[in-house]
Amino acid sequence: MPEFVMKKKHFNIPVFIPQLACPFQCIYCNQRKICGKGEAPAMNEINKIINTHLTTIPEKGVETELAFFGGNFTGLPFTEQQAYLELAKPYIDSGRITGIRLSTRPDYINAEVLELLKKHHVTVIELGAQSLKDDVLKLSKRDHTEADVETASKMILDYGFTLGLQMMIGLPGDTLEKSLYTANRIIQFGAKQTRIYPTLVIRGTKLENLFLNNKYKPLSLEEAVSWSKKLLLIFEKAGVEVIRLGLHPSEGLLSGNEMIAGPFHPSFRELVLTEIWSEILNPILKSGGKSIEIHVAPGQLNYAIGYDGKNRKLIQQQYKKVNFYPDDNLEDRQFKTEIINH
Ligand code: SF4
Numbered sequence: 001m002p003e004f005v006m007k008k009k010h011f012n013i014p015v016f017i018p019q020l021a022c023p024f025q026c027i028y029c030n031q032r033k034i035c036g037k038g039e040a041p042a043m044n045e046i047n048k049i050i051n052t053h054l055t056t057i058p059e060k061g062v063e064t065e066l067a068f069f070g071g072n073f074t075g076l077p078f079t080e081q082q083a084y085l086e087l088a089k090p091y092i093d094s095g096r097i098t099g100i101r102l103s104t105r106p107d108y109i110n111a112e113v114l115e116l117l118k119k120h121h122v123t124v125i126e127l128g129a130q131s132l133k134d135d136v137l138k139l140s141k142r143d144h145t146e147a148d149v150e151t152a153s154k155m156i157l158d159y160g161f162t163l164g165l166q167m168m169i170g171l172p173g174d175t176l177e178k179s180l181y182t183a184n185r186i187i188q189f190g191a192k193q194t195r196i197y198p199t200l201v202i203r204g205t206k207l208e209n210l211f212l213n214n215k216y217k218p219l220s221l222e223e224a225v226s227w228s229k230k231l232l233l234i235f236e237k238a239g240v241e242v243i244r245l246g247l248h249p250s251e252g253l254l255s256g257n258e259m260i261a262g263p264f265h266p267s268f269r270e271l272v273l274t275e276i277w278s279e280i281l282n283p284i285l286k287s288g289g290k291s292i293e294i295h296v297a298p299g300q301l302n303y304a305i306g307y308d309g310k311n312r313k314l315i316q317q318q319y320k321k322v323n324f325y326p327d328d329n330l331e332d333r334q335f336k337t338e339i340i341n342h
Pocket of ligand 1: 022023024025026029030072105
């Protein structure tokens with residue numbers, strides 16, 4: 001008898017830990033501004049964040065992760081890391097939180113740290129790889145190399161964690177070719193998840209200086225969407241989940257006027273998926289008629305129609321009437337069309 005395994009619904013409880021005393025100076029980073037908060041939350045505040053989130057999350061049949069984002073977790077003093085992790089213990093013991101995920105730098109992974117994380121139910125470790133081309137890493141003042149990412153990834157996998165590798169596009173010295181290389185290396189290093197962040201120029205960073213002196217040109221929104229489309233398709237094919245495309249529109253960036261330049265869009269992922277569908281639906285544009293019905297999987301309907309109806313508008317140039325329908329019999333990016341000419 002076939003066995004059906006239902007994937008549990010997933011919830012994240014995000015806690016931002018800005019790196020207040022980060023010894024690095026990555027060219028694009030003003031850590032406090034990127035996550036919109038100046039200070040790391042106190043322990044009792046984290047408890048409040050967790051409890052507030054838990055009131056909105058079902059008690060059973062779900063997967064809930066506590067996610068420490070925003071900095072270089074394993075660069076914190078050992079005792080601080082321990083304190084943050086221990087805070088989650090009662091929730092893990094009671095089953096309300098199923099695991100912990102955190103993000104950190106590739107050169108801050110070692111056996112001692114991994115032992116600590118393992119003991120405290122950390123399940124996913126995300127590394128900020130950003131690029132896997134050493135010249136781009138150097139120009140971005142990341143102070144680590146491709147080899148560091150490879151070594152750290154191997155250790156993380158050897159300890160049985162799920163590996164996430166984040167990448168940025170459009171860093172100084174980056175090209176589409178180098179970004180494609182980075183994506184392929186991320187796959188080879190065994191990552192199961194990734195995030196793709198287009199580089200933005202944030203106030204108070206070295207990149208801002210370069211930009212103001214015409215020494216750095218950010219990607220245009222069109223370029224960032226087009227690169228991301230290619231990367232997303234590569235990751236999808238390899239079974240690597242792209243859990244974020246574009247920076248989260250945090251309040252700090254949007255309300256504080258902190259972004260100087262760069263391809264920011266609040267619906268960046270939707271723009272990328274619109275372009276993927278635009279390519280899929282392109283053959284339709286080669287013919288025309290009175291009316292066309294396009295059936296797609298329910299979860300794909302918005303992307304097929306396109307951000308701001310972009311794809312619908314394109315098709316309307318060839319057909320007087322265009323209707324999109326959700327169809328439960330279709331999955332992923334399958335589609336069916338019916339052209340009516342009477
Ligand atoms: S990106 Fe991370 S490592 Fe680089 S300066 Fe910012 S906090 Fe430090």
